[in-house]
Amino acid sequence: MQFIDLDAQQARIRPVLERRIADVLRHGRYIMGPEVRELEERLAAFCGARHCLGCASGSAALDLVLLAWGLGPGDAVLTTALSFIATAESIARTGATPVFVDIDRHFNLNAASLETALTALEKGDPSLHPLPRQAVEGRLRPRAIIAVDLFGRPADYAEILAVARRHGLKVLEDAAQGFGGRYGDRALCACGCDAAATSFFPAKPLGCYGDGGAVFTDDAALAALVDSLRYHGRIDADHKNENVRLGMNGRLDTLQAAILLAKLDIFAQELDERRDVAARWGRLLAHVPGLTLPAPPQAPGRSTWAQYSVLLPTGADRAALAAELAAGGIPTAVNYPNGLHMQKAFAGLGYAPGDFPVALDVTARVLSLPMHPYLDAATQERIAESLRAALARQGQGE
Ligand SMILES: *Cc1c(COP(=O)(O)O)cnc(C)c1O
16 A cells, blocks of 8 residues: 555556657757646646746745745744755745744644744744744844645635735745645635745645745746746846856756646546545544544645544554554555754754644644545555554544
8 A cells, every 4th residue: 555656646647658758858858848837837727826837846946935025134034844844944944043832723824823923033032922032132024924735725815814914024925735725715825925835745635756946926037037946046048058047957847837737637637536534534534433534624725635634642652653653565655744933944043842732743643644636445444444453452432
């Protein structure tokens, strides 16, 4: 059994995939070839954003937006305490300081805490909200917010954008797990933020066969800047060797674009299938005592179900449970075992484990189950039964 079954997907699209790859081998334009532009147009249309720019990875997409916004030392960027490392890494790499905020019951940035964090930051007062030591030793200027659609579930954009507007901050949506989801009547990556970044890492809902990512925005000036920055700050395609700003090699390569075009043909269907699998998880796991299932997404939002993550009962031994499931051929994952504030890379910020109690609790209890469009009912039933039995053996949930 696979945690994510990419083979079943490949079998489904094999002829188109091979034709797309053969096209690239024939024309040989491996960098910024025609497939990149075609993909960008289709992705922009898919979510309803004006501009899409293919990038080398989801991390590069985050970097490019923050670089375009000119963030640097003395700036603060507020973000969630629970995400993949890249979210906060991108902030720190510009020289700006990440300021962490606890999560809500959807595992996403808590908008009420965000407002409190901004007040604490403005006053330099960590008694109001935990702050990095840099914000107490000297003043940091809040510049931006990064909200994450963790596990594919939309963050609370109405509230987050209202806070951002009150404080004059930009908002970047880290939709690495969220492309394909919805928030209200808008698609993620086009739900009102200044920019969004997604990832095509193979395990994401829309993944390529290597690294890839994209930036989405309605802001033409930002799109032009990211276009330049991803190509070493060149003026434009006609002036390749005239570099007017410091950029990077942040491009999506043509072969990955070709692979994504083949996958995009079935992506909407796959999202429906993911929703069916998630609904089945909900029905099956409702009978497992002691589990906390994902809260329904922000009404009327829609998750991509990048992960199906449950919370184990407080007394459960997660490592032993995962080992027992693994012995029975059932893979699981822990997303994520550490809050960002507890990563060694951020030790210099001086946070304590209990600064974000909700995130701390989730990191101790969260367990992600197999989740992909090709998961069949019989397999899900077997996993649910194994999980129930393993918990019962630990004396949980009777
Ligand atoms: C995967 C991921 C990233 C980074 O994407 P890469 O393509 O691996 O660089 C950033 N943020 C989140 C929330 C992610 O899940």
